[in-house]
Amino acid sequence: MAKPIHIDAPKGKLGILTPGMGAVATTFFAGVHAIRKDLAQPIGSLTQMGHIRLGKRTDNRNPLIKDLVPLASLDDVVFGGWDPISDNAYEAAMHAGVLTEKDLAPHKKELSALKPMPAVFDKDWVKKLENTDNVKKGKSKAELAEALRDDIRTFKRDNKCNRVVMVWCASTEAYRDLSASHLSVKAFEAGLKKNDPQISPSQIYAYAALMEGVPYANGAPNLSVDVPAMVELAREKRVPICGKDFKTGQTLMKTVLAPGFKARLLGLSGWFSTNILGNRDGEVLDDPESFKSKEVSKLSVLETILQAEAYPTLYKDLFHKVRINYYPPRGDNKESWDNIDIFGWMGYPMQIKLNFLCRDSILAAPIVLDLALFIDLAGRAGKRGIQEWLSFYFKSPQVAEGLYPEHDLFIQQTKLKNTLRHWAGEELITHLGSEYYEG
Numbered sequence: 001m002a003k004p005i006h007i008d009a010p011k012g013k014l015g016i017l018t019p020g021m022g023a024v025a026t027t028f029f030a031g032v033h034a035i036r037k038d039l040a041q042p043i044g045s046l047t048q049m050g051h052i053r054l055g056k057r058t059d060n061r062n063p064l065i066k067d068l069v070p071l072a073s074l075d076d077v078v079f080g081g082w083d084p085i086s087d088n089a090y091e092a093a094m095h096a097g098v099l100t101e102k103d104l105a106p107h108k109k110e111l112s113a114l115k116p117m118p119a120v121f122d123k124d125w126v127k128k129l130e131n132t133d134n135v136k137k138g139k140s141k142a143e144l145a146e147a148l149r150d151d152i153r154t155f156k157r158d159n160k161c162n163r164v165v166m167v168w169c170a171s172t173e174a175y176r177d178l179s180a181s182h183l184s185v186k187a188f189e190a191g192l193k194k195n196d197p198q199i200s201p202s203q204i205y206a207y208a209a210l211m212e213g214v215p216y217a218n219g220a221p222n223l224s225v226d227v228p229a230m231v232e233l234a235r236e237k238r239v240p241i242c243g244k245d246f247k248t249g250q251t252l253m254k255t256v257l258a259p260g261f262k263a264r265l266l267g268l269s270g271w272f273s274t275n276i277l278g279n280r281d282g283e284v285l286d287d288p289e290s291f292k293s294k295e296v297s298k299l300s301v302l303e304t305i306l307q308a309e310a311y312p313t314l315y316k317d318l319f320h321k322v323r324i325n326y327y328p329p330r331g332d333n334k335e336s337w338d339n340i341d342i343f344g345w346m347g348y349p350m351q352i353k354l355n356f357l358c359r360d361s362i363l364a365a366p367i368v369l370d371l372a373l374f375i376d377l378a379g380r381a382g383k384r385g386i387q388e389w390l391s392f393y394f395k396s397p398q399v400a401e402g403l404y405p406e407h408d409l410f411i412q413q414t415k416l417k418n419t420l421r422h423w424a425g426e427e428l429i430t431h432l433g434s435e436y437y438e439g
């Protein structure tokens with residue numbers, strides 16, 4: 001048997017900081033309080049409910065993941081965050097309208113006490129946001145980064161945290177390409193000092209986190225920790241990073257279905273995806289620049305799964321379109337429609353219609369929890385830089401330069417579980433299974 005790697009025990013409290021205290025973050029906070037009080041089950045969370053098979057099928061070893069690796073306990077987590085809107089977490093949760101007043105009431109005291117720290121915010125990057133009065137002022141971006149670092153240290157001290165992690169749950173920023181300031185830590189620091197307009201708020205948070213040794217996960221599709229400067233800084237400071245864009249609703253379904261079509265060599269001629277969405281995220285995405293970030297993230301999934309270059313007959317002519325329509329009456333209860341045109345034997349066409357009436361933040365909240373606990377685990381295991389094994393949670397998984405991301409949900413799951421087996425000194429599972437048969 002392999003040797004387990006050394007992982008520090010999860011002593012003391014773990015602070016979970018979220019830039020952004022909107023629908024996703026407040027649904028996550030409230031849910032964790034409810035689970036702690038035994039008012040809810042951690043449905044959708046692999047760290048809390050997931051099992052992992054160990055050894056041979058005949059061994060019957062299938063412990064909970066949290067019994068295999070030393071994860072922080074939910075009783076030891078403390079929350080904090082930043083938001084340019086000054087609502088406390090209770091008010092923000094009421095505004096988001098994901099959870100009912102009845103489900104929020106038992107945690108009103110804790111959530112009301114959770115007030116956002118003033119944010120590093122710039123309207124140029126998120127246009128469609130109103131009432132943004134809780135914003136830091138600074139002469140330069142370097143000063144703003146310092147202020148965030150100070151917030152992290154103060155939060156850690158005031159809440160007596162042993163460790164802190166950060167999960168970006170703030171609005172999707174406008175799409176921009178890499179610029180010179182993103183290419184190295186040195187260039188980035190110079191860019192901060194000279195207020196380079198190409199440096200976004202989310203990148204300033206990421207920089208502050210890494211400088212403070214805080215593992216960082218990016219839940220939105222914009223560039224933040226996936227630029228060369230941050231990858232370099234994460235390695236230098238020995239901090240785990242991962243991203244990006246939580247894989248929930250429609251894309252989750254895509255990464256379940258598309259690998260199935262490819263496995264059976266069924267062709268695809270078209271995949272039209274449309275959504276109606278009425279929450280603040282939907283409003284922000286109504287701005288073409290923010291939507292562009294989302295579109296890039298949503299479109300790349302099929303391309304990589306289908307490998308049209310290897311299967312030109314099946315996928316070369318695929319027409320893939322994604323639309324998001326802001327439609328206030330639905331609030332957080334998004335509805336998506338997918339029309340999938342497939343073809344089979346002798347080219348005969350078939351259609352699949354998928355209509356998913358989902359709840360965005362209900363799907364995203366357990367992802368925030370798992371990411372926070374897993375990046376904390378990675379930090380205690382001495383891992384640094386990109387954590388590709390957490391691809392399972394993202395629409396656009398961050399991977400090492402030169403690699404294509406793995407989008408197939410089941411390969412991602414195998415990668416995640418094999419990583420945990422490896423860390424725990426257990427045999428990797430290959431599914432070969434020849435030992436059960438003669439010859």
Ligand SMILES: NC(=O)c1ccc[n+]([C@@H]2O[C@H](COP(=O)([O-])OP(=O)(O)OC[C@H]3O[C@@H](n4cnc5c(N)ncnc54)[C@H](O)[C@@H]3O)[C@@H](O)[C@H]2O)c1
Nearest residue numbers: 020022023024083119170171172220246248280281360364
């Ligand atoms: N819910 C899902 O299924 C899902 C899936 C993938 C990605 N996401 C992404 O997660 C993020 C959060 O989604 P949501 O539904 O909670 O949105 P939301 O609009 O309810 O909350 C986002 C919050 O971020 C705040 N914010 C904006 N800029 C900020 C900054 N610079 N610093 C700190 N706070 C800032 C906003 O004021 C708002 O309160 C979005 O980027 C969304 O695209 C969500």
